[in-house]
Every structure is written in structure tokens, then in C-alpha cells.
Amino acid sequence: MKFGFSREQEEFRSNLRRFLAERSPPSEVRRLMETEAGWEREGWRRANAALGLTALRIPEAHGGQGFGFGELCIVLEEMGRVLLCAPYFATAVLATGAILNAGTEEQKRALLPGIASGETVATLAFAEDAGRWDAAATTLAATPAGGGRWRLDGHKSFVLDGHTADLIVVLARGPGSAGEEGLSLFTVPGDAPGLERRPLRTIDMTRKLARLTFRGVEAAPLGAPGGAAAPFARTMLEAAVCLANEMVGGAERLREDALAYAKMRVQFGRPVASFQSMKHKAADMLVDVELAKAAAYYAAAALDEDDAELPAIASLAKACAADAYMQTAIHAIQIHGGIGFTWDNDTHLWFRRAKGSEVLFGDAHHHRELMMRHWAA
Missing domain, CATH: 1.20.140.10 (Butyryl-CoA Dehydrogenase, subunit A, domain 3)
Known part of the structure; x- marks a missing residue:
């Protein structure tokens, strides 16, 4: 294991720090945190066009840059310094991670390029009102609807940027399952019929969370149904x-x-x-x-x-x-x-x-x- 950063990594950090310091001074943080969305889409697109940060970890075959967690964590450390108000963690860490870890190659080809370009804001919905972070606590129900489609009923809470995401990856439970058995991941458009999204009031106004309610929402499986644990x-x-x-x-x-x-x-x-x-x-x-x-x-x-x-x-x-x-x-x-x-x-x-x-x-x-x-x- 190497604890020192390479010269290229240090140069990347230096450039990124200057960019973020200009883009996210405390005055801008205060302005954005008072808005319901917590970020602005045009500014998000410009930042990705300039540095391609959401593409950092995504493989080159899917429109990304193919870097590792060493580089991704440099980005996150620098964003933590300035409290950047943007859906980066939800998109580049949670949703991208779920797609890379669970998705088929076909699904990766379909979903990752939009994330890499910055056009698609995505998130992962897994926790519920009980506030537990483990998969075994999942109660949101997934029911087969024929034709390879499923319907979701239930709720998710504490979803990072869940009220503004274009794509939501959802952890749900199949009929008759318990514990970590029968769990599946699904993708749902942010504007899907039957999906209600409500922002939550939290102590940290710079990181927006939402509660999502699913009422017969149609969803597509991400990876093999029942194999999400x-x-x-x-x-x-x-x-x-x-x-x-x-x-x-x-x-x-x-x-x-x-x-x-x-x-x-x-x-x-x-x-x-x-x-x-x-x-x-x-x-x-x-x-x-x-x-x-x-x-x-x-x-x-x-x-x-x-x-x-x-x-x-x-x-x-x-x-x-x-x-x-x-x-x-x-x-x-x-x-x-x-x-x-x-x-x-x-x-x-x-x-x-x-x-x-x-x-x-x-x-x-x-x-x-x-x-x-x-x-x-």
C-alpha cells in the first residue's frame, strides 16, 4: 500500500482546490442551501464540462475516465473542504457504485454514459423511516408485473438528492423474503407515475435529503432479481x-x-x-x-x-x-x-x-x- 500521492495526483488536487474555491465560496454555499433543490443544474453541467468529475470512476468503455478510488476520494476530500452544494456524492458514489456493482454490461452501457457526461443526476434509495442502513431492514415491496417489469410499493427515506434526481436506484424486497434474501435493485425515473418525492428538513442544509413514496411505481431490475445483497x-x-x-x-x-x-x-x-x-x-x-x-x-x-x-x-x-x-x-x-x-x-x-x-x-x-x-x- 502507498500512503503518498503521486505528482499527478497532487497536481490534480491543486487544480481542483482552486476550481472549487472559486466556485463554492461560503456566500455561494449559503445561497444554494436556502433553495429547495440545494444546487443548480446549469452550474452542475458547467462543472462537469470543465473537469468531468462524475466520469472519474466510470470505465472508459462507458464514457468515463477509468480512474480509481484514490482519485475519487481526492475529489470528495476537496468537496468536503468547501461544502460543495451539488449532487456529486449521490450520483458519483452511490448510484454509480450500485450500477457498476450490480448491473449487467448492457445496463452499464445504457446508464453510465449519461452520468459520466453530467446530464443524468442519480441516487440510491435504500434506507427507510426506521433509520437503519443495513439491507435486512428493507420493507419496500417489489412485485412482478409481467414482461420483465416490476411494481414497487412502500417508501424510502433519507435519500440523498432524492427529490431532484433524474434516475433513482431502489433497493426492494421480493414477495415472501426476509433478511438479506430476496433483495433486488431497480431503476426508476425521477418523474415516474406513482412516485411522490418530498424534501426533508435536516440539520445540514447543504446536503439535501428526501422521502420517497412508491405507489405501484413501475421499475426495471438492475442486475439479477433477488441477487442484490x-x-x-x-x-x-x-x-x-x-x-x-x-x-x-x-x-x-x-x-x-x-x-x-x-x-x-x-x-x-x-x-x-x-x-x-x-x-x-x-x-x-x-x-x-x-x-x-x-x-x-x-x-x-x-x-x-x-x-x-x-x-x-x-x-x-x-x-x-x-x-x-x-x-x-x-x-x-x-x-x-x-x-x-x-x-x-x-x-x-x-x-x-x-x-x-x-x-x-x-x-x-x-x-x-x-x-x-x-x-x-
Whole structure:
């Protein structure tokens, strides 16, 4: 495993950081997060035309660039730094992952080019109102409708960008099945008859979630019906690793901004950064963020290498990044003092993202339990 990035990767990161800093300053984040969609389609298309970011992981045979998770996680880390308001995670990580892991070659040829070009915004709908992230909790019913078509009845909740996606990949359960048996993935157009989409109010306004209700919605199977358990599990491992990398980007931004403020703020005739309590907080943040980075980078490399310990490594990265991001956000607000609690100060934007990401796909306790189960097996 290599922990260092290549010169090409560092150059890619540098160019991407400049691009995102110009496209997503805090003022733009605040503007977009107040909208119902949370992003603008024209800006999304321009960003993809400039850098082709949604095509990064998609194979060249399907219109993509054919890079690995090392490069994808660089993108996510940099997007986490600026809180980019765009359906990138839903499209490039969740939906693309599900299609690559579960779809047939014919389905990949049909679905992936639109995602790669940026024309198709997609997402994966799997969690429900109970808030569980495992496949066994699925209750949405899939019923054969003849001619290779199925009908879906039930609901999905906490769907990333589910109210604006053009294509929705849905995890559903076949008749008479239980646990991880009888699970299938389906594709549904965002404007399908019988599909009701409602945005949810969440603590993180920069990442939009939705509740979807299916009433006899016609759907096409993605891959073999009844065989979705393994592809879905792989997609969730990828999502946990990608989210961990996005989180360390946000944590690093918080750490840098808090340190810059402490050096600038003067109290009792000297910068507050010179006080011992501030030095302790700065040191704690640095250690937490660097450890989380190491875990996230290692997990991304493990995905590219298809490491046998990947389930444990992915959970380790998610748990470590969740703790580091949340604790860094707390320290950052405290370092900013009274202004850190105000709406006008930008720190709360990253605090909200830290809190939302902490529980997304399972919190640190959940992932530590998964890690111990893997090691005990």
C-alpha cells in the first residue's frame, strides 16, 4: 500500500482546490442551501464540462475516465473542504457504485454514459423511516408485473438528492423474503407515475435529503432479481470510505480556519493562539485530523487493492473520521468564542455537515461494532 500521492495526483488536487474555491465560496454555499433543490443544474453541467468529475470512476468503455478510488476520494476530500452544494456524492458514489456493482454490461452501457457526461443526476434509495442502513431492514415491496417489469410499493427515506434526481436506484424486497434474501435493485425515473418525492428538513442544509413514496411505481431490475445483497454491501463499503474522505476534508478546513482566527484574535494584548489552552486545542485537532486522514487514505487504497480486510478498514475509516470531524467542529466553535455560535459566522455550516455526516451510513458506534464482528468472524 502507498500512503503518498503521486505528482499527478497532487497536481490534480491543486487544480481542483482552486476550481472549487472559486466556485463554492461560503456566500455561494449559503445561497444554494436556502433553495429547495440545494444546487443548480446549469452550474452542475458547467462543472462537469470543465473537469468531468462524475466520469472519474466510470470505465472508459462507458464514457468515463477509468480512474480509481484514490482519485475519487481526492475529489470528495476537496468537496468536503468547501461544502460543495451539488449532487456529486449521490450520483458519483452511490448510484454509480450500485450500477457498476450490480448491473449487467448492457445496463452499464445504457446508464453510465449519461452520468459520466453530467446530464443524468442519480441516487440510491435504500434506507427507510426506521433509520437503519443495513439491507435486512428493507420493507419496500417489489412485485412482478409481467414482461420483465416490476411494481414497487412502500417508501424510502433519507435519500440523498432524492427529490431532484433524474434516475433513482431502489433497493426492494421480493414477495415472501426476509433478511438479506430476496433483495433486488431497480431503476426508476425521477418523474415516474406513482412516485411522490418530498424534501426533508435536516440539520445540514447543504446536503439535501428526501422521502420517497412508491405507489405501484413501475421499475426495471438492475442486475439479477433477488441477487442484490452482495452488490449492495459492496456499494455501502465504498460509500463509507468515500464519506470518510469527504469528512477529513471538512475537518481540515475547520482546523485551518480556527487556527487562523486564533492567530488573528488579540486578547490581553497578545494573540489568543499564544495561550496554553489554545495550544492544547490546536494540537488535539491536528492529531485527530491527521489520524483520520491516515485511516481514510488507507481505506481508499484498500478499495483499489480489493483488500481482504476491506469491511473492517472501511468501518475503521468512517468511525475515525466521524469522531475527528465532530470533535474538530466543537473545538473550532469554542476557539471562535461567542461569534462561533452566531448565524453570521461560517463555522456552523461545517458543524452542521459534521453532525449530519456523523450519522449518515451509521455512526461511529455502529461501525466499530461492524469492525469487531468482521474480526471475530
